Amino acid sequence: MRHIVLFALLAFSVGLSAQSFKSRIHYKVNMGDSSQLHQLILLDYTKLLGTAVEVEKDSIYFLVRGTNEPTAIPLRELRFLGVFNSVESRPYRDTRGVPGFSDLTYERTALPHHSKGQIRVINLLYSVAEWNLNKNLRLGVGLAGPLGIMTTQKYRFSITPDLHLGVSSQILFLPLIERFPNNGPVVLGDVSAMLTVGNDRRFANFGTGILFNNDDPGSPIWGHRFGIGGRISPRWHVYSEMLMTLNDEFSELSLFPSINASLGAKKHRWHFGIFTVFFDEDNFFPPPLPYVGYSYYW
Known part of the structure; x- marks a missing residue:
């Protein structure tokens, strides 16, 4: 089954690259x-x-x-x-009068970078500034919540105009929270591999990796990422994204789905959407919650 899925993705991407030059x-x-x-x-x-x-x-x-x-x-x-x-x-x-589209709201893609850098703010809880060192590598630093220092790293490259691969990570340092019984700050993060098929007009994004926590001696948690969307007008994109985590040690499944829209104008992009969470061990599924985000590009 895995070979069939990979073959279908490859055939889809080759088909796109063969026909998409006209677009x-x-x-x-x-x-x-x-x-x-x-x-x-x-x-x-x-x-x-x-x-x-x-x-x-x-x-x-x-x-x-x-x-x-x-x-x-x-x-x-x-x-x-x-x-x-x-x-x-x-x-x-x-x-088009708008900045290029490369990342979703919470999830990263392997789409090409369309700017030299960006500042991204989500619900005033996630604020990160990122810079491109070259066309493939982007690094960033910022704040996540009132107590966390966030660093981001992303390396991506294009095999064809409609087939992109990448590796991404986010690391959160909590300097005011110490590990117990060991000393030192708590460090959380993830490392993921990404595959994106398409371009900013229409795309499907897949990712898989691990989420780690140096305060938890248990095994790492697997995280799988999905996203799909595209452009519906010169200024508007709509897309859906989801993070699925699997904890093999406790047989726990968690889902973090969202539905989103973004409006771009010149060097600015506004993000709107709703998201929710699902924890199967507690059967916890609250009503969708709204969020607002903003990005500035240079």
């Missing part, structure tokens, strides 16, 4: 029209100005301004192709 080319682009000035943006955000000549097999031929011969660029390296407006100067992100 990355703006409808106003006329191939070979030298009266238009085209802007081509690669996956690493390199920007080229010139004329898109044609698409042939797995490559797009692009005549860079000031050169005489077109260059073949693999379609898998294409992020966006549009008509360059020297007055408005709107590349991929600003054409």
Whole structure:
């Protein structure tokens, strides 16, 4: 069964990459029209100005301004192709007037980073600033609750424009709470591997890893992450995410589902949603609770 699921995911991603290049080319682009000035943006955000000549097999031929011969660029390296407006100067992100979408509210994905950094605040309890060291690695530090210091780490890379892999971790230090009977602060955290299929227009996210606690001598708790969603308008995304934890030592199952929407404008994004929790050992399932989040990008 596991092999069937993996094969289906691979086939799905290959199918997406084969057909999705058209969605990355703006409808106003006329191939070979030298009266238009085209802007081509690669996956690493390199920007080229010139004329898109044609698409042939797995490559797009692009005549860079000031050169005489077109260059073949693999379609898998294409992020966006549009008509360059020297007055408005709107590349991929600003054409939509919103920042790119890369992470869910609580869960991380392996989607590409669309900014050099961000500040994220959720219900005034989670506040983290993150910076990109390069196109693959992002580090962050902030506060979680009134007593915790949070650090975040995420490394991601793209195999194709619609298949992304990554490793992510969050570590929470509680310096005012000491372990008993041992001395030293309590440290909580998780380490997860991520697989994301699709792009910020539509995506499915899967993750698995462990949650650890240095104050608990028991075995680590397994955490499995799921998310699915997409863009319904130039400014709005809707998505659902869930964390499932399994404690083999006590045979406990916990679910943390949520339904979310986000509104983006320029360098800002607001998150809205409802979430709840389920603990099977107590049959505890409270009514959904609302939350509000905010992100600023630079």
